[in-house]
Amino acid sequence: xxxxxxxxxxxxxxxxxxxxxxxxxxxxAAASFWRTELGDDPVxxxxxxxxxxxxxxGATVTAEPASALRVLPDIPxxxxxxxxxxxxxxxxxxxxxxxxxxSRTELVHxxxxxxxxTHPADWMPDASDEDAPDVYAAWRDWSAFTAAGATTQRQxxxxxxVENWEDFWPAxxxxxxxxxxxxxxxxxxxxxxxxVGNENAxxxxxxxxxxxxxxxxxDVAFLEGLVANDRAPKVKxxxxxxxxxxxxxxxxxxxxxxxxxxxxxxxKGLLRRSRVIDFQTPKTPARxxxxxxxLDGTDLTSFAGALGLAPQDLIAAxxxxxxxxxxxxxxxxxxxxxxxAQLVQxxxxxxxxxATGLIVALAPRLAPTERAKFAVAGLRTHGFRFEIAQxxxxxxxxxxxxxxxxxGAKLLAEIRRDDAKPSDHAEEFHALGVLxxxxxxxxxxxxxTAAGLLQGDPRLDMLRLNAALDDQGEKP
Amino acid sequence: MTISACSGSSARGDIxxxxxxxxxxxxxxxxxxxxxIDLKAVEQLATDQSSLKAAAGLAKxxxxxxxxxxxxxxxxxxxxxxxxxxPYRVMADLRDLGNKCTCxxxxxxxxxxxxxxxxxxxxxxxxxxxxxxxxxxDWLGRRRGTSAAKPASAGAPTxxxxxxxxxxxxxxxxxxPKDAARREAQAAKRNEDTERAILDALDALEQWxxxxxxxxxxxxxxxxxxxxxxxxARLVDGKAAALASRIDELPSxxxxxxxxxxxxxxxxxxxxxxxxARAFRATPRDAEIRRAVATSETRETVLADPQxxxxxxxxxxxxxxxxxxxxxxxxxxTWLLNLAASGxxxxxxxxxxxxxxxxxxxxxxxxxxxxxxxxFYPSQQPLRALLVRRDAADETLVSExxxxxxxxxDALTRPLLAEPWMIELPxxxxxxxxxxxxxxxxxxxxxDGTATLPVAGSAEGLLTGTELTRTAAIWSxxxxxxxxxxxxxxxxxxxx
Numbered sequence: 001x002x003x004x005x006x007x008x009x010x011x012x013x014x015x016x017x018x019x020x021x022x023x024x025x026x027x028x029a030a031a032s033f034w035r036t037e038l039g040d041d042p043v044x045x046x047x048x049x050x051x052x053x054x055x056x057x058g059a060t061v062t063a064e065p066a067s068a069l070r071v072l073p074d075i076p077x078x079x080x081x082x083x084x085x086x087x088x089x090x091x092x093x094x095x096x097x098x099x100x101x102x103s104r105t106e107l108v109h110x111x112x113x114x115x116x117x118t119h120p121a122d123w124m125p126d127a128s129d130e131d132a133p134d135v136y137a138a139w140r141d142w143s144a145f146t147a148a149g150a151t152t153q154r155q156x157x158x159x160x161x162v163e164n165w166e167d168f169w170p171a172x173x174x175x176x177x178x179x180x181x182x183x184x185x186x187x188x189x190x191x192x193x194x195x196v197g198n199e200n201a202x203x204x205x206x207x208x209x210x211x212x213x214x215x216x217x218x219d220v221a222f223l224e225g226l227v228a229n230d231r232a233p234k235v236k237x238x239x240x241x242x243x244x245x246x247x248x249x250x251x252x253x254x255x256x257x258x259x260x261x262x263x264x265x266x267x268k269g270l271l272r273r274s275r276v277i278d279f280q281t282p283k284t285p286a287r288x289x290x291x292x293x294x295l296d297g298t299d300l301t302s303f304a305g306a307l308g309l310a311p312q313d314l315i316a317a318x319x320x321x322x323x324x325x326x327x328x329x330x331x332x333x334x335x336x337x338x339x340x341a342q343l344v345q346x347x348x349x350x351x352x353x354x355a356t357g358l359i360v361a362l363a364p365r366l367a368p369t370e371r372a373k374f375a376v377a378g379l380r381t382h383g384f385r386f387e388i389a390q391x392x393x394x395x396x397x398x399x400x401x402x403x404x405x406x407x408g409a410k411l412l413a414e415i416r417r418d419d420a421k422p423s424d425h426a427e428e429f430h431a432l433g434v435l436x437x438x439x440x441x442x443x444x445x446x447x448x449t450a451a452g453l454l455q456g457d458p459r460l461d462m463l464r465l466n467a468a469l470d471d472q473g474e475k476p
Numbered sequence: 477m478t479i480s481a482c483s484g485s486s487a488r489g490d491i492x493x494x495x496x497x498x499x500x501x502x503x504x505x506x507x508x509x510x511x512x513i514d515l516k517a518v519e520q521l522a523t524d525q526s527s528l529k530a531a532a533g534l535a536k537x538x539x540x541x542x543x544x545x546x547x548x549x550x551x552x553x554x555x556x557x558x559x560x561x562x563p564y565r566v567m568a569d570l571r572d573l574g575n576k577c578t579c580x581x582x583x584x585x586x587x588x589x590x591x592x593x594x595x596x597x598x599x600x601x602x603x604x605x606x607x608x609x610x611x612x613x614d615w616l617g618r619r620r621g622t623s624a625a626k627p628a629s630a631g632a633p634t635x636x637x638x639x640x641x642x643x644x645x646x647x648x649x650x651x652x653p654k655d656a657a658r659r660e661a662q663a664a665k666r667n668e669d670t671e672r673a674i675l676d677a678l679d680a681l682e683q684w685x686x687x688x689x690x691x692x693x694x695x696x697x698x699x700x701x702x703x704x705x706x707x708x709a710r711l712v713d714g715k716a717a718a719l720a721s722r723i724d725e726l727p728s729x730x731x732x733x734x735x736x737x738x739x740x741x742x743x744x745x746x747x748x749x750x751x752x753a754r755a756f757r758a759t760p761r762d763a764e765i766r767r768a769v770a771t772s773e774t775r776e777t778v779l780a781d782p783q784x785x786x787x788x789x790x791x792x793x794x795x796x797x798x799x800x801x802x803x804x805x806x807x808x809x810t811w812l813l814n815l816a817a818s819g820x821x822x823x824x825x826x827x828x829x830x831x832x833x834x835x836x837x838x839x840x841x842x843x844x845x846x847x848x849x850x851x852f853y854p855s856q857q858p859l860r861a862l863l864v865r866r867d868a869a870d871e872t873l874v875s876e877x878x879x880x881x882x883x884x885x886d887a888l889t890r891p892l893l894a895e896p897w898m899i900e901l902p903x904x905x906x907x908x909x910x911x912x913x914x915x916x917x918x919x920x921x922x923x924d925g926t927a928t929l930p931v932a933g934s935a936e937g938l939l940t941g942t943e944l945t946r947t948a949a950i951w952s953x954x955x956x957x958x959x960x961x962x963x964x965x966x967x968x969x970x971x972x
Contacts, residue, residue, distance in 0.1 A: 018693075018739050018743055021693050021739070021743065022692060022693045022694045022739045023694065024691055024693075024695075043686055046686060046689055047682060047685065050685065051754070052747070053747060054744045054746060054747015054748055054750070054751070055892065057740050057743055057744050057747075058747070058953050059889050062929065062930075063734075063954060065913040065919055066913060070911060070912050070914075071911045071921075072941050074941055089610060089841075097617070120937065120938040120941070120965060121966075121969065124937055142941060422616060449548070455548075455607070456609075456613040457613070458614070458617030459617070
């Protein structure tokens, strides 16, 4: 190589060389500094030039960003610790085996209930993942501000106030409001009154729904204001439903009288006379639809009043499992417009009547202890499967010895069958793993392996995770 | 190309034998008596006599590592050295003789499964009770119901199979010196013919490259797939199979570049081909160059070659890349990081199997660390290797990743001095971070600001939201494919 040909000169010439080859012309003439190396044979010279140019361009030219680079902020640590490294493979396997987002959400809620969070390499919520536990708010907001192109994180450590409202990203704001509502319900409501009007309808709906925690008569004026003035029908409907829970249902109109016409109150029993609701079965599909529409449009207090009853008397007098559509309508009314006490009353009665579907519907509004109580009752008394019991109990239950329930005996019998398949009852084992307390999970694993399941059986993954996970969560 | 976290699934090769009525009574009686399995069951399980014969050869402790069993004795597993770069993972459920092996054999059960059962039946090695490895648990989770699968032998005409015959050593006939000389002469002639054919093919390749320059790289880029296919076919005929395969993949590498960068990319790619062709002409017997042009040595040749470096070390599995090639083969590349201070920093275990054989189980789990012995293919820069011994996983190994041995610019260019036709270069990068440009494209940027390299594909989640204290990646000359990284959050897998 000609000694004077420095990298700069070669680099300068490469533009012309590549351009010539791109067009189909010879290029040796454009690299005169390599004349000696290329030789006199024009065909050979082109190949030699190709070898030299290729090596030069491959080694010295790398792409450079066309614009300034943006470094994303660090993913923040969460308030709860990350699961131990040794348990991460198990968590990953359960996540991978989850059929849908709801199953993955259930696992992260389970972990949060036990005082743990996932490793961010294994699972992170999306910015819009409203179902993620609140402890992940910082990661949701991280996803939101990286998607928005922001580079600096906003303040989230202070208590939320009117002044610093804008400093919070949505998920952190929601988590802060929940905390404030628990500590000081009036302050949280006052903050919402001041700021909610500036948010869009979806955000308003999410924020107003936070009032359902510690809902009281102090909230009536604000909710009535929303019913009267909010632009979004779904926000109005939510506020109406909350008002109804507080006994401030809309004034009864002609519709409520029409609805009452589908039912009547009778008495039964000779010695202890009690009232019972009698169903006037609709005679045409149109009438069925009409009754449903009327039930959807009222509230529990108004409906009970139209029948001359107090809400709790209506729930007590209802003849369950006679008219499933009417049962579903009443349960919906109770969930949306009943007080917490009415909800528990309904759950107890429904549980006695062995109405599985109805108790599942009521469960999300019940307190964790109530949920666990009804799950145990279902398992012990009504022969519920673990999967149903787990839906009722949620992720915060810590049942002792669930395997001794009839569902456990059935499961043990099933795995001992000669024709048992390796994938049988995977959902039941998983639910058992979510329901059990840590000690129960350890004992259950041992009993199941003693009954013939392999220790490494992936159906036991949830039980193994539960058994190995120190329970640091708040006990309900 | 996909990179998985080495937890790939496979249904191929799973077999359930509870529908095999002539075996189950043997099993049941043994199970009751507390004996895992006897040789009669192994014999009945074999599809043919040749499988038994092969299994007899494998039923020796030297072929196996990581042998273990569940505490209840129902499950057994082990790793058997095969013809691939990785040992095969073999597992069996003694309750119903369901079994699985990661080898590509189409015989079910394969000789490795029979070998494992044989080891167990005759207690040739102890099956120490141990926690069930994740790869065995994964298989258990995927097992089909007992009625879903039929053993290969079910319904087939019964063929006499005999363990004693399988064990018998075939007497070796004394070799006729004339025959040996004739064979050697034939082999030399074959080598000469192959070399001639390759040189002719390389002539054709250089002429083809000259044609592409004359016709213009612009039209070459537009028609790269068809043109490369034609010259690749000519190279296959000329016994330059490795080069043919490389040229087959050239268009996809070119199209991965930005349109404006493709002429430069074409010059680099074609220039490397010229260099490789010239290198072969200069030293056609050089094993490393022959590997890049024609075919690789066999496993036996590498193991027998005293020049093959043997490295006994402590390895971390970085990632597994699975790629279906245009020739219908699937390549499974496992990247290992040497955690010792010296020796080859990376090892690449490469296996091929036909795409028609279906998905294949992973041999490793991403992030797994183990002690083992690797034999590298002889090379100026040893990289491709065979795993010849793997000790049981050692959870106590906590070595940090070593520091990069060279400056980044050295690491990017120095290997090209020895192997200028190289297309993929494994790198251990210093502290850095992923950043994004305005279009959202990801870039790896050194913490000291001295280098910025474009990252292939998208980088999401934790990879972009933390400092990367070390990053293991493949540099392809224009894009960085991240295999794994270390961070304050611990290890992060690279591209999914």
